[in-house]
Amino acid sequence: MSSSTTLVPPPAAAEPSHHTLRLRLKPKGSLAGYVDGAWWPRSRDLAAELPALLAVLAIRPGTIERITYNLTTWTSxxxxxxxxxSAVRMEGFRSQPPCTVTVAGQGRQRLTLLILPPDMPEAAAHEILMRAARRDNADSPDTLLAPGRAVGGEFSDGATERWEVDGGRVR
Incomplete structure (x- = not known):
């Protein structure tokens, strides 16, 4: 089974990251909503992106045992x-929303993160990161990532957007 396990070296002190982790989490104890925060990775290579993320997240769900993700979102x-x-089990599902990753730790603790596309414009990504991490945010992943939302402006609700796509029109 060693062929299905990838060794990811820990971040070395001699090799400091030139990039800060683009992550925002809701305050600890927040129970509202679909997601516990948002993450804006720099690529679609989950194996390369995870070490920095898990180093930060280990304090929330404890020792991380499992990551679930959508099979179509990430490269191999x-x-x-x-x-x-520590071995972290990676489980890909077609049924998991493509824009989420779930990090599960000891004692059934878990965090579900909204995943922003790596190529998303910075201003839009910042707005979504901040909104997803608000204590009271209960928006679905689709609502948070809905196209056509103006940065800093008002956001239309997902039901209206679906209605327009189905042939309705807002004047």
Whole structure:
């Protein structure tokens, strides 16, 4: 089974990251909504992006045991990643929303993160990161990522957008 496990070295002190992690989480204890925050990775290579994310997230769900993701969103992902000496089980599903990743830790603790496309414009990404991390935010992933939302402006609701797509028109 070693062929399905990828060893990801821990971040070395001699090799500091030149990029900050683009992540925003709701305050601890927030129960509202579909997501617990948002993450804006720099690529679609989940195995390469996870070490920095998991280093930060380990304080929330404890030791991370499992990551679930949508199979169509990411490039090739191994069944397990070895991160800082611990095996993390990677489980891809076609049924998981394409714009989410769930990080599960000990004791059934888990975080569901909204995933922003790596090529999203910075201003739009910042707006969505901040909105997804608000304590009271209960927007669905589709609503948070809905196209045509103006940065800094009012946002239309998802029901109206679906109605317009189905042939309705807002004047």
């Amino acid at each position: 992902v191994p069944r397990r990643l070895l991160i800082e000496g």
